[in-house]
Amino acid sequence: MRVIATAGHVDHGKSTLVRRLTGMEPDRWAEERRRGLTLDLGFAWTRLGEEEIAFVDVPGHQRFVPNMLAGVGPVPAALVVVAADEGWMPQSAEHLAALDAFGVRHGLLAVTKSDRADPARATAAALEEIAATALGEVPAVSVSGTTGEGLEDLRSQLAELASRLPPPDPDADVRLWIDRAFTIKGAGTVVTGTLGGGTLRVGDELTLGETSVQIRGLQSLGEPRESVSAVARIAVNLRGVPKDSVGRGDVLLTPGAWRPATEADVRLRGAASGELHRNLVLHLGSAAVPARVRPLGPDTARLLLASPLPLRTGDRGLLRDPGEHRIPAGFDVLDVRPPSLARRGAARARGEELATREPGWDYLRREGFVRHEEFRALGLPEVGDRLGNWHADPAHLARLRAEAGKAVVAWSREHPLAAGIPAEALRHRLGLPDAELLPAVLSDGLVLKDGLVGKPGAGLTAEVEKAVKLLEKRFAEHPFRAPEADELRKLGLGKRELAAAVRVGRLRAIADGVVLSPDAPRRAAEVLAALGEPFTVSRARQALDSTRRVMIPLLEHLDAAGLTEPLGDGTRRICCAGPANGLP
Structure with missing residues:
Protein backbone atom coordinates (compact mmCIF):
# COMPACT_ATOMS: atom_id res chain seq x y z
CA MET A 1 0.00 0.00 0.00
CA ARG A 2 1.01 3.61 -0.62
CA VAL A 3 -0.28 6.56 1.41
CA ILE A 4 -0.73 9.99 -0.17
CA ALA A 5 -1.96 13.15 1.54
CA THR A 6 -3.80 15.98 -0.15
CA ALA A 7 -2.69 19.59 0.26
CA GLY A 8 -4.06 22.90 -0.93
CA HIS A 9 -6.22 25.96 -0.30
CA VAL A 10 -9.77 25.69 1.01
CA ASP A 11 -12.43 24.94 -1.63
CA HIS A 12 -9.91 23.99 -4.32
CA GLY A 13 -11.48 20.53 -4.67
CA LYS A 14 -9.30 18.18 -2.62
CA SER A 15 -12.18 16.17 -1.17
CA THR A 16 -14.04 16.15 -4.49
CA LEU A 17 -11.01 14.61 -6.18
CA VAL A 18 -10.64 11.94 -3.50
CA ARG A 19 -14.35 11.18 -3.79
CA ARG A 20 -14.13 10.80 -7.59
CA LEU A 21 -10.97 8.70 -7.40
CA THR A 22 -12.14 6.26 -4.72
CA GLY A 23 -15.92 6.32 -4.73
CA MET A 24 -15.72 6.90 -0.96
CA GLU A 25 -16.79 9.89 1.12
CA PRO A 26 -13.71 11.31 2.89
CA ASP A 27 -15.69 13.82 4.98
CA ARG A 28 -16.61 11.83 8.08
CA TRP A 29 -18.73 14.39 9.96
CA ALA A 30 -22.30 15.37 9.10
CA GLU A 31 -21.37 19.03 9.57
CA GLU A 32 -18.62 18.67 6.95
CA ARG A 33 -21.05 17.28 4.40
CA ARG A 34 -23.69 19.88 5.30
CA ARG A 35 -21.27 22.81 4.94
CA GLY A 36 -19.26 21.34 2.06
CA LEU A 37 -16.13 22.15 4.08
CA THR A 38 -13.55 19.67 5.34
CA LEU A 39 -12.93 20.30 9.05
CA ASP A 40 -10.87 17.28 10.03
CA LEU A 41 -8.86 14.48 8.45
CA GLY A 42 -10.64 12.21 6.01
CA PHE A 43 -9.59 8.79 4.78
CA ALA A 44 -10.36 6.83 1.61
CA TRP A 45 -8.65 4.27 -0.59
CA THR A 46 -8.65 2.62 -3.99
CA ARG A 47 -6.55 0.42 -6.27
CA LEU A 48 -4.64 2.05 -9.09
CA GLY A 49 -2.81 -0.39 -11.32
CA GLU A 50 -0.80 -2.74 -9.08
CA GLU A 51 -0.92 -0.44 -6.06
CA GLU A 52 -3.39 0.01 -3.22
CA ILE A 53 -3.44 3.74 -2.50
CA ALA A 54 -4.85 5.28 0.67
CA PHE A 55 -5.57 9.00 0.76
CA VAL A 56 -5.38 11.25 3.80
CA ASP A 57 -7.60 14.17 2.92
CA VAL A 58 -6.77 17.31 4.89
CA PRO A 59 -8.75 20.52 5.56
CA GLY A 60 -7.70 23.60 3.58
CA HIS A 61 -9.08 26.36 5.81
CA GLN A 62 -6.48 28.28 7.83
CA ARG A 63 -8.43 27.66 11.04
CA PHE A 64 -7.73 23.94 10.72
CA VAL A 65 -4.02 24.00 9.93
CA PRO A 66 -3.20 21.86 13.03
CA ASN A 67 -5.49 19.13 11.66
CA MET A 68 -3.80 19.39 8.28
CA LEU A 69 -0.34 19.06 9.87
CA ALA A 70 -1.42 15.96 11.80
CA GLY A 71 -2.39 14.35 8.50
CA VAL A 72 0.63 15.14 6.35
CA GLY A 73 3.28 14.71 9.04
CA PRO A 74 3.68 10.91 8.72
CA VAL A 75 3.09 10.47 4.97
CA PRO A 76 5.75 10.06 2.22
CA ALA A 77 3.93 11.72 -0.70
CA ALA A 78 1.43 14.49 -1.44
CA LEU A 79 -1.17 15.42 -4.03
CA VAL A 80 -1.01 19.23 -4.23
CA VAL A 81 -4.34 20.64 -5.41
CA VAL A 82 -4.70 24.13 -6.95
CA ALA A 83 -7.86 25.50 -8.57
CA ALA A 84 -7.45 26.85 -12.10
CA ASP A 85 -9.84 29.76 -11.48
CA GLU A 86 -8.13 31.01 -8.30
CA GLY A 87 -4.55 29.89 -8.73
CA TRP A 88 -1.92 29.99 -6.02
CA MET A 89 -3.43 31.09 -2.68
CA PRO A 90 -2.21 31.70 0.92
CA GLN A 91 -3.09 28.21 2.16
CA SER A 92 -1.47 26.74 -0.94
CA ALA A 93 1.77 28.36 0.22
CA GLU A 94 1.33 27.33 3.87
CA HIS A 95 0.52 23.74 2.98
CA LEU A 96 3.48 23.56 0.62
CA ALA A 97 5.74 24.99 3.32
CA ALA A 98 4.49 22.31 5.70
CA LEU A 99 5.25 19.55 3.19
CA ASP A 100 8.72 21.02 2.72
CA ALA A 101 9.29 21.25 6.46
CA PHE A 102 8.29 17.61 6.96
CA GLY A 103 10.68 16.61 4.18
CA VAL A 104 8.05 15.20 1.81
CA ARG A 105 10.00 14.58 -1.41
CA HIS A 106 7.43 12.92 -3.68
CA GLY A 107 4.38 14.59 -5.12
CA LEU A 108 2.00 15.40 -7.92
CA LEU A 109 0.19 18.62 -8.87
CA ALA A 110 -3.51 18.45 -9.76
CA VAL A 111 -4.98 21.67 -11.18
CA THR A 112 -8.72 21.38 -10.61
CA LYS A 113 -11.75 23.23 -12.02
CA SER A 114 -10.09 23.25 -15.42
CA ASP A 115 -13.58 23.55 -16.91
CA ARG A 116 -13.93 27.02 -15.35
CA ALA A 117 -10.62 28.57 -16.44
CA ASP A 118 -7.55 27.88 -18.52
CA PRO A 119 -5.28 25.84 -16.17
CA ALA A 120 -2.03 26.92 -17.84
CA ARG A 121 -1.37 30.00 -15.71
CA ALA A 122 -2.21 28.29 -12.40
CA THR A 123 -0.13 25.27 -13.40
CA ALA A 124 2.96 27.33 -14.22
CA ALA A 125 2.74 29.35 -11.00
CA ALA A 126 2.22 26.25 -8.84
CA LEU A 127 5.06 24.29 -10.46
CA GLU A 128 7.44 27.20 -9.85
CA GLU A 129 6.50 27.32 -6.16
CA ILE A 130 6.76 23.54 -5.74
CA ALA A 131 10.13 23.31 -7.50
CA ALA A 132 11.70 25.49 -4.80
CA THR A 133 10.88 22.92 -2.08
CA ALA A 134 11.88 19.37 -1.18
CA LEU A 135 9.30 18.13 -3.70
CA GLY A 136 11.31 19.55 -6.61
CA GLU A 137 9.95 19.10 -10.10
CA VAL A 138 6.65 17.19 -10.12
CA PRO A 139 4.22 16.10 -12.87
CA ALA A 140 1.09 18.17 -13.34
CA VAL A 141 -2.40 17.10 -14.37
CA SER A 142 -5.39 19.30 -15.26
CA VAL A 143 -8.67 17.86 -14.06
CA SER A 144 -12.29 18.74 -13.46
CA GLY A 145 -13.93 17.25 -10.44
CA THR A 146 -17.30 18.18 -11.84
CA THR A 147 -17.06 16.69 -15.34
CA GLY A 148 -14.46 14.04 -14.63
CA GLU A 149 -12.22 15.30 -17.42
CA GLY A 150 -8.58 14.39 -16.76
CA LEU A 151 -9.38 11.82 -14.06
CA GLU A 152 -7.89 8.92 -16.01
CA ASP A 153 -4.70 10.88 -16.56
CA LEU A 154 -4.66 11.67 -12.82
CA ARG A 155 -5.11 8.00 -11.95
CA SER A 156 -2.23 7.08 -14.24
CA GLN A 157 0.04 9.73 -12.70
CA LEU A 158 -0.89 8.66 -9.16
CA ALA A 159 -0.02 5.05 -10.00
CA GLU A 160 3.31 6.27 -11.43
CA LEU A 161 3.92 8.33 -8.27
CA ALA A 162 3.20 5.30 -6.10
CA SER A 163 5.69 3.20 -8.05
CA ARG A 164 8.44 5.80 -7.48
CA LEU A 165 8.09 5.87 -3.71
CA PRO A 166 11.02 4.31 -1.82
CA PRO A 167 10.33 0.82 -0.45
CA PRO A 168 9.54 0.84 3.28
CA ASP A 169 11.46 -1.22 5.83
CA PRO A 170 9.14 -3.90 7.25
CA ASP A 171 11.67 -4.65 10.00
CA ALA A 172 11.99 -1.06 11.21
CA ASP A 173 11.06 -0.04 14.74
CA VAL A 174 7.40 0.95 14.86
CA ARG A 175 6.48 4.58 15.54
CA LEU A 176 2.78 4.92 14.74
CA TRP A 177 1.56 8.49 15.19
CA ILE A 178 -2.10 8.38 16.16
CA ASP A 179 -4.46 10.69 14.28
CA ARG A 180 -7.81 9.29 15.47
CA ALA A 181 -9.07 7.47 18.57
CA PHE A 182 -12.61 6.13 19.02
CA THR A 183 -14.51 3.21 20.51
CA ILE A 184 -16.39 0.37 18.87
CA LYS A 185 -19.05 -1.41 20.86
CA GLY A 186 -17.81 -4.85 21.85
CA ALA A 187 -14.24 -4.12 20.72
CA GLY A 188 -13.12 -1.17 22.82
CA THR A 189 -10.61 1.50 21.87
CA VAL A 190 -9.41 1.80 18.28
CA VAL A 191 -6.69 4.16 17.06
CA THR A 192 -5.66 4.93 13.49
CA GLY A 193 -2.53 6.25 11.86
CA THR A 194 -0.13 5.97 8.95
CA LEU A 195 2.39 3.17 9.54
CA GLY A 196 5.58 4.51 7.97
CA GLY A 197 7.91 1.66 8.92
CA GLY A 198 7.90 -1.75 10.57
CA THR A 199 5.23 -4.41 10.95
CA LEU A 200 2.37 -4.81 13.42
CA ARG A 201 0.83 -8.16 14.35
CA VAL A 202 -2.16 -9.16 16.43
CA GLY A 203 -0.89 -9.89 19.94
CA ASP A 204 2.13 -7.57 19.71
CA GLU A 205 3.11 -5.59 22.78
CA LEU A 206 3.70 -1.86 22.24
CA THR A 207 4.24 1.13 24.47
CA LEU A 208 1.84 4.04 24.69
CA GLY A 209 3.48 6.75 26.77
CA GLU A 210 4.71 4.90 29.84
CA THR A 211 2.11 2.13 29.49
CA SER A 212 2.51 -1.28 27.87
CA VAL A 213 -0.42 -2.14 25.60
CA GLN A 214 -1.38 -5.14 23.48
CA ILE A 215 -2.86 -5.28 19.98
CA ARG A 216 -6.24 -6.98 20.09
CA GLY A 217 -7.00 -6.60 16.40
CA LEU A 218 -5.87 -4.90 13.17
CA GLN A 219 -7.63 -3.45 10.15
CA SER A 220 -6.31 -1.96 6.95
CA LEU A 221 -8.42 -0.71 4.02
CA GLY A 222 -11.51 -1.82 5.90
CA GLU A 223 -10.42 -5.47 6.19
CA PRO A 224 -9.29 -7.35 9.32
CA ARG A 225 -5.64 -8.43 9.18
CA GLU A 226 -3.38 -10.64 11.28
CA SER A 227 -0.42 -8.44 10.39
CA VAL A 228 0.20 -5.20 8.50
CA SER A 229 3.53 -3.93 7.14
CA ALA A 230 4.46 -0.38 6.19
CA VAL A 231 3.52 1.74 4.44
CA ALA A 232 -0.15 1.48 5.37
CA ARG A 233 -3.17 3.21 6.80
CA ILE A 234 -3.97 1.09 9.78
CA ALA A 235 -6.57 0.79 12.54
CA VAL A 236 -5.38 -0.80 15.78
CA ASN A 237 -7.74 -2.21 18.40
CA LEU A 238 -5.97 -1.88 21.75
CA ARG A 239 -6.73 -4.21 24.61
CA GLY A 240 -7.75 -2.59 27.90
CA VAL A 241 -7.04 1.03 26.92
CA PRO A 242 -9.73 3.57 27.91
CA LYS A 243 -10.68 5.83 25.01
CA ASP A 244 -10.14 9.01 27.02
CA SER A 245 -6.52 7.98 27.74
CA VAL A 246 -5.37 8.19 24.11
CA GLY A 247 -5.81 10.71 21.32
CA ARG A 248 -4.29 12.50 18.36
CA GLY A 249 -0.60 13.17 18.83
CA ASP A 250 0.01 10.09 20.97
CA VAL A 251 2.27 7.43 19.53
CA LEU A 252 2.56 3.63 19.61
CA LEU A 253 6.17 2.43 19.80
CA THR A 254 8.25 -0.72 19.62
CA PRO A 255 9.15 -1.36 23.29
CA GLY A 256 12.66 -0.27 24.25
CA ALA A 257 13.51 0.99 20.75
CA TRP A 258 12.90 4.71 21.30
CA ARG A 259 14.19 7.28 23.78
CA PRO A 260 11.63 10.00 24.55
CA ALA A 261 13.34 13.40 24.44
CA THR A 262 12.41 16.70 26.08
CA GLU A 263 15.10 18.68 24.28
CA ALA A 264 16.89 18.49 20.96
CA ASP A 265 19.39 20.46 18.92
CA VAL A 266 18.11 21.18 15.41
CA ARG A 267 19.08 22.84 12.14
CA LEU A 268 16.43 25.27 10.91
CA ARG A 269 15.12 25.56 7.37
CA GLY A 270 13.21 28.55 6.05
CA ALA A 271 14.10 30.84 8.95
CA ALA A 272 17.13 32.01 10.93
CA SER A 273 17.22 31.20 14.64
CA GLY A 274 17.01 34.87 15.58
CA GLU A 275 13.81 35.32 13.58
CA LEU A 276 11.79 32.81 15.60
CA HIS A 277 9.68 33.58 18.64
CA ARG A 278 10.90 31.77 21.71
CA ASN A 279 7.55 30.03 22.32
CA LEU A 280 6.21 28.03 19.39
CA VAL A 281 4.46 24.74 18.66
CA LEU A 282 6.51 21.82 17.36
CA HIS A 283 4.75 19.55 14.86
CA LEU A 284 6.12 16.08 14.20
CA GLY A 285 4.04 13.17 12.96
CA SER A 286 0.57 13.88 14.31
CA ALA A 287 1.93 15.48 17.49
CA ALA A 288 1.77 19.18 18.34
CA VAL A 289 3.84 20.09 21.40
CA PRO A 290 4.62 23.55 22.84
CA ALA A 291 8.32 24.25 22.52
CA ARG A 292 10.73 26.97 23.61
CA VAL A 293 13.48 27.94 21.20
CA ARG A 294 17.00 28.91 22.25
CA PRO A 295 19.25 30.07 19.39
CA LEU A 296 22.67 28.41 19.15
CA GLY A 297 23.99 29.57 15.78
CA PRO A 298 22.64 31.35 12.69
CA ASP A 299 20.62 28.29 11.64
CA THR A 300 20.75 26.07 14.74
CA ALA A 301 18.72 26.08 17.95
CA ARG A 302 17.97 24.13 21.11
CA LEU A 303 14.31 23.08 21.36
CA LEU A 304 12.89 22.56 24.85
CA LEU A 305 9.67 20.53 24.67
CA ALA A 306 6.75 20.81 27.06
CA SER A 307 6.26 17.03 26.89
CA PRO A 308 8.56 14.23 25.70
CA LEU A 309 8.51 12.94 22.13
CA PRO A 310 10.21 9.85 20.63
CA LEU A 311 12.76 11.64 18.45
CA ARG A 312 15.67 10.39 16.40
CA THR A 313 18.50 12.18 14.66
CA GLY A 314 17.36 12.89 11.11
CA ASP A 315 13.70 13.48 11.98
CA ARG A 316 12.13 16.43 10.17
CA GLY A 317 9.37 18.61 11.55
CA LEU A 318 8.18 22.18 11.70
CA LEU A 319 7.82 25.03 14.17
CA ARG A 320 4.74 27.22 13.98
CA ASP A 321 3.36 30.20 15.83
CA PRO A 322 -0.35 29.35 16.28
CA GLY A 323 -1.18 33.03 16.73
CA GLU A 324 0.18 34.09 13.35
CA HIS A 325 -0.66 32.84 9.87
CA ARG A 326 2.83 32.80 8.49
CA ILE A 327 4.99 30.28 6.72
CA PRO A 328 6.28 27.79 9.33
CA ALA A 329 9.96 27.00 9.80
CA GLY A 330 11.20 23.49 9.18
CA PHE A 331 13.88 21.76 11.20
CA ASP A 332 16.14 18.72 11.01
CA VAL A 333 16.95 16.98 14.29
CA LEU A 334 20.72 16.88 14.88
CA ASP A 335 20.99 15.60 18.46
CA VAL A 336 18.36 14.23 20.84
CA ARG A 337 20.81 13.86 23.76
CA PRO A 338 22.45 17.29 23.64
CA PRO A 339 24.95 18.52 26.25
CA SER A 340 24.07 21.01 28.98
CA LEU A 341 24.19 24.72 28.22
CA ALA A 342 24.61 25.72 31.87
CA ARG A 343 28.09 27.23 31.65
CA ARG A 344 28.67 30.70 30.29
CA GLY A 345 29.20 30.79 26.54
CA ALA A 346 28.00 27.20 26.14
CA ALA A 347 25.25 28.09 23.64
CA ARG A 348 27.66 29.79 21.23
CA ALA A 349 30.20 26.98 21.59
CA ARG A 350 27.48 24.43 20.93
CA GLY A 351 26.45 26.25 17.77
CA GLU A 352 30.05 26.08 16.52
CA GLU A 353 30.20 22.34 17.33
CA LEU A 354 27.03 21.68 15.35
CA ALA A 355 28.51 23.41 12.31
CA THR A 356 31.14 20.64 12.06
CA ARG A 357 29.25 17.76 13.66
CA GLU A 358 30.06 14.11 13.07
CA PRO A 359 26.90 12.05 13.73
CA GLY A 360 27.61 9.17 16.05
CA TRP A 361 31.15 10.26 16.88
CA ASP A 362 30.04 13.46 18.63
CA TYR A 363 27.77 11.50 20.96
CA LEU A 364 30.30 8.72 21.55
CA ARG A 365 33.10 11.16 22.37
CA ARG A 366 30.83 12.98 24.78
CA GLU A 367 29.71 9.80 26.54
CA GLY A 368 32.87 7.70 26.24
CA PHE A 369 30.81 4.49 26.06
CA VAL A 370 27.47 3.91 24.33
CA ARG A 371 25.34 0.78 24.36
CA HIS A 372 25.00 -0.87 20.96
CA GLU A 373 21.21 -0.49 20.80
CA GLU A 374 21.44 3.17 21.82
CA PHE A 375 22.77 4.18 18.39
CA ARG A 376 19.65 2.88 16.66
CA ALA A 377 17.34 4.32 19.31
CA LEU A 378 18.87 7.77 18.78
CA GLY A 379 19.08 7.46 14.99
CA LEU A 380 22.88 7.53 14.92
CA PRO A 381 25.39 5.47 12.90
CA GLU A 382 27.33 2.84 14.83
CA VAL A 383 30.90 4.01 15.42
CA GLY A 384 33.81 3.31 17.77
CA ASP A 385 35.38 0.11 19.09
CA ARG A 386 32.82 -2.67 19.72
CA LEU A 387 33.17 -4.17 23.22
CA GLY A 388 30.45 -6.76 23.71
CA ASN A 389 27.19 -4.81 24.04
CA TRP A 390 29.04 -1.48 24.07
CA HIS A 391 30.91 0.87 21.74
CA ALA A 392 33.91 2.81 23.04
CA ASP A 393 35.63 6.00 21.95
CA LYS A 455 49.80 -7.31 38.65
CA PRO A 456 50.48 -11.06 38.48
CA GLY A 457 52.98 -12.40 40.95
CA ALA A 458 52.83 -9.39 43.23
CA GLY A 459 55.55 -9.85 45.88
CA LEU A 460 55.61 -9.45 49.64
CA THR A 461 56.81 -6.55 51.72
CA ALA A 462 60.34 -6.78 53.09
CA GLU A 463 59.03 -7.46 56.62
CA VAL A 464 56.75 -10.28 55.49
CA GLU A 465 59.45 -11.72 53.23
CA LYS A 466 61.84 -11.88 56.20
CA ALA A 467 59.25 -13.61 58.42
CA VAL A 468 58.34 -16.17 55.75
CA LYS A 469 61.98 -17.07 55.23
CA LEU A 470 62.28 -17.82 58.95
CA LEU A 471 59.28 -20.15 58.67
CA GLU A 472 60.78 -21.83 55.62
CA LYS A 473 63.91 -22.58 57.64
CA ARG A 474 61.77 -24.08 60.36
CA PHE A 475 59.77 -26.21 57.91
CA ALA A 476 63.01 -27.54 56.42
CA GLU A 477 63.74 -29.19 59.79
CA HIS A 478 60.17 -29.92 60.98
CA PRO A 479 57.84 -29.76 57.94
CA PHE A 480 54.69 -30.69 59.91
CA ARG A 481 55.06 -28.47 62.97
CA ALA A 482 52.96 -25.38 62.37
CA PRO A 483 53.86 -22.26 64.36
CA GLU A 484 51.51 -21.26 67.19
CA ALA A 485 49.51 -18.05 67.10
CA ASP A 486 51.92 -16.31 69.47
CA GLU A 487 54.88 -17.20 67.29
CA LEU A 488 53.15 -15.85 64.21
CA ARG A 489 52.27 -12.66 66.05
CA LYS A 490 55.88 -12.14 67.10
CA LEU A 491 56.95 -12.59 63.48
CA GLY A 492 54.43 -9.92 62.43
CA LEU A 493 52.31 -12.40 60.48
CA GLY A 494 48.67 -11.55 60.97
CA LYS A 495 45.77 -12.72 58.82
CA ARG A 496 46.51 -10.27 56.01
CA GLU A 497 50.22 -11.12 55.93
CA LEU A 498 49.52 -14.88 55.94
CA ALA A 499 46.93 -14.48 53.18
CA ALA A 500 49.48 -12.61 51.07
CA ALA A 501 52.09 -15.35 51.58
CA VAL A 502 49.54 -18.05 50.68
CA ARG A 503 48.49 -16.08 47.59
CA VAL A 504 52.04 -15.97 46.21
CA GLY A 505 52.56 -19.67 46.97
CA ARG A 506 55.06 -19.33 49.82
CA LEU A 507 52.79 -20.95 52.45
CA ARG A 508 49.79 -23.31 52.44
CA ALA A 509 46.84 -22.72 54.75
CA ILE A 510 45.65 -26.03 56.22
CA ALA A 511 43.10 -24.43 58.56
CA ASP A 512 42.45 -21.02 60.09
CA GLY A 513 45.74 -19.98 61.68
CA VAL A 514 47.47 -23.24 60.67
CA VAL A 515 50.08 -22.84 57.92
CA LEU A 516 52.71 -25.21 56.56
CA SER A 517 55.06 -25.26 53.60
CA PRO A 518 53.38 -25.47 50.18
CA ASP A 519 54.50 -29.07 49.61
CA ALA A 520 53.50 -30.30 53.09
CA PRO A 521 50.39 -32.27 51.98
CA ARG A 522 52.32 -34.16 49.29
CA ARG A 523 55.17 -34.97 51.60
CA ALA A 524 52.74 -36.11 54.31
CA ALA A 525 50.99 -38.45 51.87
CA GLU A 526 54.33 -40.00 50.90
CA VAL A 527 55.27 -40.63 54.55
CA LEU A 528 51.85 -42.11 55.39
CA ALA A 529 51.95 -44.32 52.31
CA ALA A 530 55.12 -45.92 53.69
CA LEU A 531 53.17 -47.16 56.74
CA GLY A 532 51.65 -49.85 54.53
CA GLU A 533 48.48 -50.39 56.57
CA PRO A 534 45.51 -48.37 57.90
CA PHE A 535 46.60 -45.85 60.50
CA THR A 536 45.08 -43.83 63.30
CA VAL A 537 45.44 -40.11 63.91
CA SER A 538 47.90 -40.87 66.68
CA ARG A 539 49.99 -43.13 64.42
CA ALA A 540 50.04 -40.46 61.71
CA ARG A 541 51.04 -37.78 64.24
CA GLN A 542 53.99 -39.91 65.36
CA ALA A 543 55.06 -40.70 61.81
CA LEU A 544 54.95 -37.04 60.80
CA ASP A 545 56.42 -35.70 64.07
CA SER A 546 53.52 -33.29 64.44
CA THR A 547 50.83 -32.24 66.91
CA ARG A 548 47.13 -33.02 67.10
CA ARG A 549 46.36 -29.32 66.40
CA VAL A 550 48.00 -29.75 63.01
CA MET A 551 47.22 -33.40 62.32
CA ILE A 552 43.41 -33.23 62.38
CA PRO A 553 43.09 -30.46 59.73
CA LEU A 554 46.01 -31.93 57.72
CA LEU A 555 44.30 -35.33 57.45
CA GLU A 556 40.99 -33.67 56.57
CA HIS A 557 42.89 -31.74 53.88
CA LEU A 558 44.26 -35.06 52.52
CA ASP A 559 40.76 -36.60 52.68
CA ALA A 560 39.34 -33.71 50.63
CA ALA A 561 42.13 -34.15 48.06
CA GLY A 562 41.35 -37.87 47.75
CA LEU A 563 44.77 -38.94 49.05
CA THR A 564 43.45 -40.58 52.19
CA GLU A 565 40.16 -42.29 52.96
CA PRO A 566 38.48 -42.58 56.41
CA LEU A 567 37.41 -46.18 57.06
CA GLY A 568 34.75 -45.39 59.67
CA ASP A 569 36.50 -47.05 62.60
CA GLY A 570 38.85 -44.18 63.42
CA THR A 571 41.48 -45.30 60.93
CA ARG A 572 42.40 -44.17 57.41
CA ARG A 573 44.15 -45.70 54.48
CA ILE A 574 46.23 -44.15 51.71
CA CYS A 575 44.55 -44.11 48.32
CA CYS A 576 47.45 -42.83 46.27
CA ALA A 577 49.84 -39.92 46.40
CA GLY A 578 51.44 -37.46 44.05
CA PRO A 579 50.82 -34.50 41.77
CA ALA A 580 48.05 -36.35 39.87
CA ASN A 581 45.80 -35.67 42.82
CA GLY A 582 46.15 -31.92 42.51
CA LEU A 583 48.81 -31.41 45.19
CA PRO A 584 52.34 -30.25 44.45
Missing part, protein backbone atom coordinates in the same frame (compact mmCIF):
# COMPACT_ATOMS: atom_id res chain seq x y z
CA PRO A 394 39.20 4.82 21.23
CA ALA A 395 40.76 7.97 22.72
CA HIS A 396 38.70 7.64 25.90
CA LEU A 397 39.62 3.96 26.10
CA ALA A 398 43.34 4.80 25.88
CA ARG A 399 43.02 7.38 28.67
CA LEU A 400 41.24 4.88 30.92
CA ARG A 401 43.90 2.24 30.35
CA ALA A 402 46.54 4.66 31.58
CA GLU A 403 44.36 5.65 34.54
CA ALA A 404 43.72 1.99 35.41
CA GLY A 405 47.45 1.31 35.67
CA LYS A 406 47.94 4.34 37.93
CA ALA A 407 44.98 3.32 40.10
CA VAL A 408 46.38 -0.18 40.63
CA VAL A 409 49.82 1.21 41.56
CA ALA A 410 48.27 3.68 44.00
CA TRP A 411 46.14 0.97 45.57
CA SER A 412 49.14 -1.36 45.94
CA ARG A 413 51.05 1.44 47.63
CA GLU A 414 48.22 1.95 50.13
CA HIS A 415 47.53 -1.79 50.51
CA PRO A 416 50.90 -3.52 50.05
CA LEU A 417 49.64 -6.96 51.08
CA ALA A 418 46.52 -6.91 48.86
CA ALA A 419 46.39 -9.07 45.74
CA GLY A 420 44.92 -6.10 43.89
CA ILE A 421 42.24 -3.45 43.92
CA PRO A 422 38.63 -4.76 44.08
CA ALA A 423 37.22 -4.78 40.56
CA GLU A 424 34.11 -2.84 41.55
CA ALA A 425 36.20 -0.16 43.27
CA LEU A 426 38.32 0.25 40.12
CA ARG A 427 35.19 0.43 37.96
CA HIS A 428 33.83 3.30 40.05
CA ARG A 429 37.18 5.11 40.04
CA LEU A 430 37.26 4.98 36.25
CA GLY A 431 33.58 5.86 35.83
CA LEU A 432 32.80 2.73 33.80
CA PRO A 433 29.04 2.31 33.24
CA ASP A 434 29.18 -1.50 33.26
CA ALA A 435 31.44 -4.17 34.78
CA GLU A 436 31.50 -5.80 31.32
CA LEU A 437 33.86 -3.02 30.21
CA LEU A 438 36.50 -3.53 32.91
CA PRO A 439 38.66 -6.13 31.08
CA ALA A 440 38.89 -3.80 28.07
CA VAL A 441 40.53 -1.01 30.09
CA LEU A 442 43.18 -3.21 31.73
CA SER A 443 46.55 -2.41 30.24
CA ASP A 444 49.26 -5.00 29.69
CA GLY A 445 50.53 -6.37 32.99
CA LEU A 446 47.16 -6.15 34.79
CA VAL A 447 44.93 -9.16 35.38
CA LEU A 448 41.44 -9.62 36.77
CA LYS A 449 41.20 -12.64 39.05
CA ASP A 450 38.83 -13.54 41.87
CA GLY A 451 37.25 -10.09 41.76
CA LEU A 452 40.59 -8.27 42.10
CA VAL A 453 42.69 -6.35 39.59
CA GLY A 454 46.44 -6.36 40.07
